[in-house]
Amino acid sequence: MKDVMVWIEQRDNRVMEVSLEMLQKATELAAVLGGNVSAVLIGNECRKLADEIIFYGASKVFLVEDPRLQLYQSDPYVRIAADVISEASPEIVLIGGTSIGMDIAPRVAARLRTGLTSHCVDLYIEKIEGKDQLIHIVPGWKGNMMIKIMCPECRPQMATVRPGVMEKGRSDSSRAGEIVSVIFDIIDDSFKAKTLEMVREGVEGRSLDDADIIVSGGYGFYSAGGFELVERLADVLNGEVAGTRPALDQGWIKEDRMIGQSGKTVKPILFVSIGASGAMHYTTGFSKSKVVVGIDRNPKAPIFDVADLGVVGNLEEIVPCLIEELKK
């Protein structure tokens, strides 16, 4: 089979943005393979989401609905996804790498005894020894080091991609597609890891996804005693505050502000990184920014490999001057 299937994640009966991004990538890959895009959607009373999934590229949506599947339940979700995939036999399966996507994808891959890559920054088809292979590009450990991976024999070839790394396409309401309702025999006993409730925790400020300007700080602020300078700079720029994992660990930012491979991928017009040396896991999170400024005390810091403008110096001197200059 030459089809590309996307596992669609819904929360509160809304399709997650990353699933739409996966549908676009699936469309590109299916075009090369000469196949179609299909999707599997699991939830409760979520049939109306199937239309949106079709408008964003799927020709066929496998729909599984049950009141018990309203929230993510790993056991039945994994079984259902694996069964639908086995039956449909797509060439490729894409899953958005949210924390739930990263929970279901590896178990489905293991169940199907197939290969899975994660945090892909690029996916394309290459003919190798006469066979169409999915090429998965994932970040290496430093600088611009990349790793090219394939899954030559096992099928489907599976990949997860972090939210915001790929682009979603445009919704086309003239697209037609098929919705296939699949009935599963769900035994209550099979909920050995049972999600009882989903709890939302407050999020302050604008989402980084919409920010035009982001000021991100790292461990270098330890000597400054905290993030006050980052916040003041972000304020004068009318931008958003973000940070690295060390900044999260220090309690200067919350999880939703952490930039990087396991955090957020952002594409602002301006990204200012201060006091962060520029480890790969961090820089991969903002590589698509239009303009990148790096400020660090270490002239050899890898941040300068991925910046347009660089400043070597003491952030406690540089940042206040920058704030003053911007106020003019």
Place this chain on the structure above:
Amino acid sequence: MLNIIVCIKQVPDPEHFDKISIDPRTGSIRREGIPSITNPLDRNAIEEALRKREKFGGMVTVLTMGPPQARKSIEDALAMGADKGLILCDAAFAGADTLSTARVLSVGIRSLGDFNLILCGNETVDGATGHVAAQLAEFLDIPHVTFARRIDVVDEKTVMVERNIENGYLKVEVKLPAVISVVKSINKYRLPTVMGIMEASEKEIIETGCSVCESFGLTESEIGFEGSPTKVLEVFESPQRRTVEMVKGNPEEIARKLVRRLHELEGL
């Protein structure tokens, strides 16, 4: 009483990642001279296991699949307070992707007998895939939960877990035995004490290789490089998209030039 197994991995120290290079001849990674550490999240997993043992009694066994030097990570875990260690070490295990690793770990775990709970770090600092916990659970046919930030033991058969999602968490009731992978915010791990290091040398470390696979029906084609559905084709340097322009001078001059350039580049 809880019999807990913690899966750990020895990884290159991220502080030294900038020293990793690619051999131009073979295209493979050169890691010589790069110091190794126990994956930080695995230490959170060991800590969680120790706390549960302190509260409910039982035993903590640490397990790793790795090269001979991975023994150091087991010893560190024993020095933290774990009771026993198992190292799965064999040339045949090398080159394993996450699926192949999970298979071998599952067999190592079965060789340890009954258990209530398996803990591990949610992801490593090197591969960072976060696959192994879920895949291990699949091979052991038990439930799993990832991104765990809190684990409360209800009784020997049940735990209540809070697992992170974006902007919140899920509350999950889990039937034991199960695999749970933990995130950093679950606890602050202890450092080994001098006493702990001394006691560690008295503790049992089992070393085993391929033979454990055979006894559980795992064939050579299912382990190591051969047993890995995914294969690395190439490691390469992607061309640098940006060439940095360094802005110099005293802080005031830098600020002036920076703002001017940003206007010119339409960053502002």
